[in-house]
Amino acid sequence: MGVALVIGLVGAPKALAFDGFGDAAADSTYDVEIRFEIELQGGAPDRLELLMRTPFTETSFVTPVEPDGDAAAYVWDTSIEHATPNTLVSYQWRATVGDEVVLSPEETIRYEDDRDGLDWQQAQLGEATVHWYGDAEAQARRFGELTAVGVGQAEDLSGTRLAGPVDVFVYDSREDFFGALGPGAREWTGAAAYPELRTIFMWLGGGSPEYLEVAMVHEVTHIVFFDATDNAFHEPARWLNEGIATWSETDDAGDQRGIVQFEASGAGLFSFDAISEQFPIGERGGQLSYAQGTTMVDLVIDRYGREAIARIAAAYREGASDAEALEAGTGLGVDELYADFYAEFGVDPPEPIAAEPIAPSNVDRPAAGEIDAGGVVGGPEAPPDSAPGERPGEDGGRAMPPLLLLVLAGLAAIGGVVWVARRGRRRSA
Ligand SMILES: [Zn+2]
Numbered sequence: 001m002g003v004a005l006v007i008g009l010v011g012a013p014k015a016l017a018f019d020g021f022g023d024a025a026a027d028s029t030y031d032v033e034i035r036f037e038i039e040l041q042g043g044a045p046d047r048l049e050l051l052m053r054t055p056f057t058e059t060s061f062v063t064p065v066e067p068d069g070d071a072a073a074y075v076w077d078t079s080i081e082h083a084t085p086n087t088l089v090s091y092q093w094r095a096t097v098g099d100e101v102v103l104s105p106e107e108t109i110r111y112e113d114d115r116d117g118l119d120w121q122q123a124q125l126g127e128a129t130v131h132w133y134g135d136a137e138a139q140a141r142r143f144g145e146l147t148a149v150g151v152g153q154a155e156d157l158s159g160t161r162l163a164g165p166v167d168v169f170v171y172d173s174r175e176d177f178f179g180a181l182g183p184g185a186r187e188w189t190g191a192a193a194y195p196e197l198r199t200i201f202m203w204l205g206g207g208s209p210e211y212l213e214v215a216m217v218h219e220v221t222h223i224v225f226f227d228a229t230d231n232a233f234h235e236p237a238r239w240l241n242e243g244i245a246t247w248s249e250t251d252d253a254g255d256q257r258g259i260v261q262f263e264a265s266g267a268g269l270f271s272f273d274a275i276s277e278q279f280p281i282g283e284r285g286g287q288l289s290y291a292q293g294t295t296m297v298d299l300v301i302d303r304y305g306r307e308a309i310a311r312i313a314a315a316y317r318e319g320a321s322d323a324e325a326l327e328a329g330t331g332l333g334v335d336e337l338y339a340d341f342y343a344e345f346g347v348d349p350p351e352p353i354a355a356e357p358i359a360p361s362n363v364d365r366p367a368a369g370e371i372d373a374g375g376v377v378g379g380p381e382a383p384p385d386s387a388p389g390e391r392p393g394e395d396g397g398r399a400m401p402p403l404l405l406l407v408l409a410g411l412a413a414i415g416g417v418v419w420v421a422r423r424g425r426r427r428s429a
Pocket residue numbers: 218219222242245428429
């Protein structure tokens with residue numbers, strides 16, 4: 001009797017405790033939110049977390065979620081944390097009860113661009129699914145045909161096959177297009193590829209019909225090259241990626257060679273190491289980066305054959321560095337290859353520029369003891385790593401000069417843009 005009572009007491013709270021996951025659901029509204037919901041059978045676990053992952057990310061984003069009785073919800077505020085349309089988000093709920101961990105089955109939600117007025121229609125053309133709204137069907141179908149052309153060329157060049165289907169979204173208005181690309185998009189972008197999403201965005205106002213057709217081939221080449229070089233270690237040099245995509249537009253360096261020639265006799269050329277990660281933001285720097293990449297690809301193909309590109313891609317797949325991949329393709333040490341490039345334009349390879357030494361501070365600092373309760377910014381008593389803005393009470397009751405406020409607001413805006421750009425996913429223009 002006594003024993004039965006004890007068992008009953010131990011067992012009784014279990015009836016109210018977490019006993020497994022019920023139905024999971026997810027829904028999204030573009031530029032507003034992605035909402036995840038879960039039923040908790042029997043009540044809340046000790047700890048509840050949501051695990052989210054986007055394509056080609058190695059790790060999950062884990063967030064604790066506070067249950068509300070026998071259910072829980074988490075909202076990803078995409079008005080702040082931008083997500084690119086057509087992103088397939090994988091998610092799983094994780095409950096911990098004591099030492100026991102329970103995972104819900106992994107599910108996915110595709111984050112669709114469902115803004116008002118975008119009555120998407122779609123058609124399948126070979127490997128491409130083209131999406132359009134309004135009366136852009138003819139252009140969309142043409143982009144689908146060009147996808148096949150671009151894929152065929154790029155497969156031939158890289159010696160690999162496209163790894164999966166591609167989505168092409170055709171936007172009519174500038175506002176719709178840049179609303180899809182999100183913060184950080186460059187103003188001159190008329191087309192953009194997100195290889196890890198296998199998605200291309202086109203803007204019909206981005207240029208003439210001829211320009212858009214060339215851009216379509218360029219963007220789909222990025223996706224084939226992404227597949228051809230896929231590895232767990234690093235991305236291929238940006239100049240090479242853009243060089244191959246631009247070269248593929250016309251199967252030669254086209255007018256890119258003239259840009260390099262012009263700059264070689266003027267302000268000078270870039271080091272390839274300087275354009276392996278990012279291109280300069282300015283128009284001249286951006287143009288020259290594309291032009292050098294395209295012209296170098298042309299040189300490699302001209303001297304070592306198209307197979308050189310396939311050898312370079314194969315080396316990347318094995319995890320080669322940029323230098324190792326270029327050497328695998330050409331048989332030349334990378335410095336020699338670079339030197340040959342500059343020699344073709346009659347210039348010496350660029351030399352690194354030494355950093356200017358940082359001069360001693362020329363800011364007048366108040367002597368010790370001068371800081372009153374009102375709090376003067378800076379001074380010897382400030383902790384060594386505290387920024388002025390972090391000091392409590394610093395601007396209490398004081399009016400900040402309007403100009404300073406403007407400067408601070410500007411800095412905050414720049415900081416915000418940089419932050420957003422750093423969090424943005426990879427995009428190839
Ligand atoms: Zn590109």
